[in-house]
Amino acid sequence: xxxxxxxxxxxxxxxxxxxxxxxxxxxxxxxxxxxxxxxxxxxxxxxxxxxxxxxxxxxxxxxxxxxxxxxxxxxxxxxxxxxxxxxxxxxxxxxxxxxxxxxxxxxxxxxxxxxxxxxxxxxxxxxxxxxxxxxxxxxxxxxxxxxxxxxxxxxxxxxxxxxxxxxxxxxxxxxxxxxxxxxxxxxxxxxxxxxxx
Ligand code: HEC
Numbered sequence: 001x002x003x004x005x006x007x008x009x010x011x012x013x014x015x016x017x018x019x020x021x022x023x024x025x026x027x028x029x030x031x032x033x034x035x036x037x038x039x040x041x042x043x044x045x046x047x048x049x050x051x052x053x054x055x056x057x058x059x060x061x062x063x064x065x066x067x068x069x070x071x072x073x074x075x076x077x078x079x080x081x082x083x084x085x086x087x088x089x090x091x092x093x094x095x096x097x098x099x100x101x102x103x104x105x106x107x108x109x110x111x112x113x114x115x116x117x118x119x120x121x122x123x124x125x126x127x128x129x130x131x132x133x134x135x136x137x138x139x140x141x142x143x144x145x146x147x148x149x150x151x152x153x154x155x156x157x158x159x160x161x162x163x164x165x166x167x168x169x170x171x172x173x174x175x176x177x178x179x180x181x182x183x184x185x186x187x188x189x190x191x192x193x194x195x196x197x
Pocket of ligand 1: 001086087089091096098121122123138139140153154170175177179180181182183190191192193194
């Protein structure tokens with residue numbers, strides 16, 4: 001091979017290489033325009049609020065302590081024969097389950113009056129007789145040996161805060177509604193249940 005044929009050979013190799021790579025270019029795809037059907041805007045769904053918004057107040061220090069003290073109350077004792085929801089003496093459809101801590105349970109068993117300091121009574125309130133819809137938890141804590149010296153509290157089912165009625169937080173030593181109604185049982189240290197002999 002002389003120089004000229006060498007050169008020609010090289011050039012033809014380069015051309016062949018270029019041609020090969022050039023062929024691999026894919027054809028550009030042509031996108032067909034797709035017709036878009038316009039969907040009508042969905043109507044906004046207005047959900048009816050079935051449950052009333054529950055107003056919760058921030059617990060005071062004393063209420064926060066009491067709420068902490070009743071944690072796990074579901075394990076506490078019931079009054080004799082009261083472990084099922086039973087229809088409350090309250091007006092309206094309320095079913096309740098009462099619980100007592102050890103001091104309270106013992107006081108009730110002994111029918112001890114006044115109820116001793118440290119006794120705590122809890123009452124679950126349900127909106128149904130099957131005890132599925134817990135709506136609130138009421139609490140009474142005996143603050144001293146003195147008759148009627150209770151701390152009253154109503155908290156929500158998750159024990160998060162203090163329930164309110166007409167803007168008033170239901171907690172303290174003299175929540176009027178609680179005291180007035182429980183006053184019926186003032187001879188029994190304001191304890192409604194069970195009736196002492
Ligand atoms: C309209 C009357 C009424 C009012 C108001 C009332 N209670 Fe009661 N409470 C009762 C009755 C009746 C019982 C006995 C159980 C039952 O039938 O519900 C009771 C039981 C309880 C018990 C169980 C211990 C016990 O005394 O037998 C607790 C705890 C309690 N109430 C807390 C409260 C608190 C806290 C308030 C205020 C937020 C309150 N109650 C307001 C009528 C009332």
